[in-house]
Amino acid sequence: MITITILTLCFLAALSCKIKKAKAPELQALLWYLHLIFGCFALLCVLLMLNDYGFKGTQTERVFFTLYAGTGMLIYGLTKPDNDARYAYLTGFFGFPFVLLLGLLLPPLRTLTLVAAITLLSDSEFHRYNIDDDYALQTKSTGILSTYPVYSLVEDKYLFFEKIVPDVVKPKAALQSLKMAKRGKDSVRIQVNSIDTVIAIY
Template sequence: MITITILTLCFLAALSFKIKKAQAPVAQVLLWYIHLVLACFAGLCLLLMLNSYGFKGTQTERIFFTLYAGTGMLLYGLTKPDNDARYAYLACFFGFPFVLLIGLLLPFLRTITLVATITLLSDSEFHRYPIDDDYALQTKTTGILSTYPVYSLVEDKYLFFEKITPDVIAPRTEVHSLKMSKRGQDSLRIQMNRGDTVIAVSF
């Protein structure tokens, strides 16, 4: 629940800044620089995700997105009310929890809002089974949204990045016993729960 914890703390801090009408020009400028750097990383993460790539690590992208949104909330709390685009941009971060709350209160939006909330704020559970130095089989479980984990093939790429190929095992099932072995140079044999799956890879 790292995502919810960070965003909750940032929201409460921003609310406190607003109530106390806090003024910290130096901290505000520093936060803007941090926020812009995180915005660049968040944009890069989104671009990589659209192309089935990502930074190394199971939660790296989520951390960038969370810190990006959190710094936006903090900046809203430190910024004086104005009618310019910058203030409206920051208000979007601070107002997001209220949008979710309104969605949960309206019956016709409740289901959609609940799914969106779990998807955006719930930390998925990951587990990786190493194959060799460059490949691993990854399972991802997202709470009540999926009964069984999603299986992905993770390939080490370009020092800081990795390529993720989802749904390499179908149908999905829980892991009870897992064995993996190479078949030649271009395929991998996966034995799981008394069933065999062969997927093509390029070692």
């Protein structure tokens, strides 16, 4: 709900600024700096995710994506209408809710839009079970989109990053019992219910 709450507040604030034709050049400049910073972090998150890495924490990437989109909405609310590329770029953030609404109103796109909305706006539920100081087993559930949680091995890497290896437990199953133990220095044994898995680590 955090993602939806933040984006809703930003959208309503932007709408209010548009209606009142608010002008705040200093605030607009500050928001642009923040937007660019969050945009850089969001791009870095995408690059890390493509290589099975991420920032430490279960929702860190989602926070950066949300603040990137939210600041874009706020800047749109403070920007006067124009025909340049910058205004078109900002319109994309403010117009996203209307695109979702249009998709929900059109029967052929309703299911696809609903799945996209849940994927983008719904906060997944994470749980982590520590194996030792460097490794943990993570479960991720995304509402109605996932019947069973996704099991991932999380390894503490460097200072602010962690390596995430997805789908380490197959077949997928609801978590009822869990046992974990390191086998030497190069493998971890994970027992989820009746599923016994040995994962190599390095």
